[in-house]
Amino acid sequence: MGTMMDLDQSLVELRQTFRSRRTRSLEWRKSQLQAILQLLRKKEDKIFNALHQDLGKHPIEVYRDEIGVVEKSINHALSCLEKWMGPKKTRLPLVFFPASAQVLPEPLGLVLIFVSWNFPFSLAMDPLIGAISAGNVVVLKPSEHAPATSSLLSETIPLFLDSKAIKVIEGGAEVCEQLLQKKWDKIFFTGSQRVGRLIMSAAANHLTPVTLELGGKCPVILDSLSNLSEIKLAVKRIVGGKWGSCNGQACIAVDYVLVEDRFASVLINSLQRTIEKFYGKTLDEYQNLSRVVNKHHFNRLRSLLDDPLVAASIVYGGSWDEEKLMIQPTILLNPPLNSELMTEEIFGPLLPIITVDKIEESIDFINSMPKPLVIYALTKNEAFKKRILSETSSGTVTFNDILIQFLCDALPFGGVGPSGFGRYHGKYSFDTFSHEKAVLQRSYWFELEARYPPWNDFKLKFLRLTYKFDYFGLILLMLGLKK
Known part of the structure; x- marks a missing residue:
């Protein structure tokens, strides 16, 4: 990464992309996931080489833990994405009649993903899959302790994915500090408890929600x-x-x-x-x-x-x-x-x-x-x-x-407690990078007058019954026992 001005310009472009609503469409989300599949297929040998340089991993271990797991996650997301994106209807108590309600998932916005060095490819791609599936724009920060994989991600992701919506920023501790000074709509971190505390402290300045995938003695x-x-x-x-x-x-x-x-x-x-x-x-x-x-x-x-x-x-x-x-x-x-x-x-x-x-x-x-x-x-x-x-x-x-x-x-x-909080994988990744917006709709043709003053004893009794026995309150209402 260059100067702070370069970072600021990148964030402006990402937010403009998000405001354009392009990332919200099913077509965009699927196209980006399919592009990652193409990256896996065309750059497999380079992924093998990068992981060998960084950690001495055997190619079969790389495929099992880094490539295959990512391919599996993408195929799962592609098969379920339309369903995940759809509104979920929810049943309302009868006292709300006539009304309907649903829960509508919407993307959070600009997401920052910090990647750990031990699985530097899959721990970049797996949360990225969730962030893309949910319709966000993303800054991906690979670990400087896995430099070959970091360089590979920085070089290849812009070739395959939407560079105005997904950016890779490399660097060490100084770059991390610069990133944490900025306002994000979500921070996702995989790493140590010590660094997790720093992430959480910085996020608190902007009331940014965080997911911390930490560790512990298993x-x-x-x-x-x-x-x-x-x-x-x-x-x-x-x-x-x-x-x-x-x-x-x-x-x-x-x-x-x-x-x-x-x-x-x-x-x-x-x-x-x-x-x-x-x-x-x-x-x-x-x-x-x-x-x-x-x-x-x-x-x-x-x-x-x-x-x-x-x-x-x-x-x-x-x-x-x-x-x-x-x-x-x-x-x-x-x-x-x-x-x-x-x-x-x-x-x-x-x-x-x-x-x-x-x-x-x-x-x-x-x-x-x-x-x-x-x-x-x-x-x-x-x-x-x-x-x-x-x-x-x-x-x-x-x-x-x-x-x-x-x-x-x-x-x-x-995790839980010091081993972290928040969750991902599959639908849980989609949920982690989404806001579930509650939507309630009522009509104008019917009203529960007991909710309004002037107050009297009947209205108090009626409200008590309504909160305690919702169906009974509606029966009373249907019988016209209201004042």
Whole structure:
């Protein structure tokens, strides 16, 4: 981006585009979504290359987490968009007779989307799909920590999408500060809690609504399973949910595992075998693991192991290669609970295992921590499932699998408390970037005189009945019992 004047000119053009009402039409919205599909198809190789440069992601991981998920979301939006845009009729109490009502979705206006670096393509496109579907104009701010993807978005989006309605602005912290000084109709942010607080504080100056997709320490509750095949599958899902998606650098990645003490050794051995099967035994062998995003985050992760008591709890892994920004998948057994490893979101390839005497104690343990974005519970115990649902709070609960909830357009995705607020995916993305305008219409041919003075006892009794028994109030009205 150039000067502040360039930014101001861009925002003026975007608001003019929105006021022209062009973005409100079904045709425009569909054309932009279809254009993103064309971008995916024609620039797939460049997307693969950008994600490899930024994070060392394998092309199959890129397709699964970045390209395929976006294509799926677009096709879902295209198939549902006309229905989403339509007014929703709502039933009115009979006392409003004769009247009709509907809820009409309308775009918010000028939207700012901040993108996180860990999934720098899909976390740009997924909210963009929702903002476009709802008919908004958009400024997209990619993460400077994923520079190849940021450049790709900046170069390709203007080639495929309406450049007067959707703009990409690159830059670092200074650019973010400039953007936050401006007035927006919505800010959508994916990232850390620390930056989320700054976003929210800046948005408050203009009373701008925000959606914050943050993170937290997402636990796995591993209950006892009945046979070896189930144990192997559960461990495979834990390994995939920890290291298989950006090497633990994901807000929904497994942060720690809760298991009964008697199963800890079995779990550790099974984790080790699965890790080596999926990724290899040494740093030199790893072909399917993403690297740590940059030196700063590499050093942050390294520092988590500086505490001698934390280092002493390592039961597998622990090696690293600073030049390659690679840290070996590392398992720790019962590290100190007051260590930074257990009080802060890890966001990397370190996996603490915390043992309890009885798995039911895991509920109290989770409740002693800030509310997580996701709770994963691998259990077949229906009574225990009900307890988890009723006695814990989290953005999502997923039973007997890891990560798949993120791919489901039928479910809202979002946090609660410190893990964020607001939700998106599928129809929920459309709703996030829309205002639901209530519309009520009445006729002039009938009036409820009891609503007006002069007041008397009958009118008070009538109003009491109307509010308490709406249908009864109408019957009285129909009988002409009014003054």
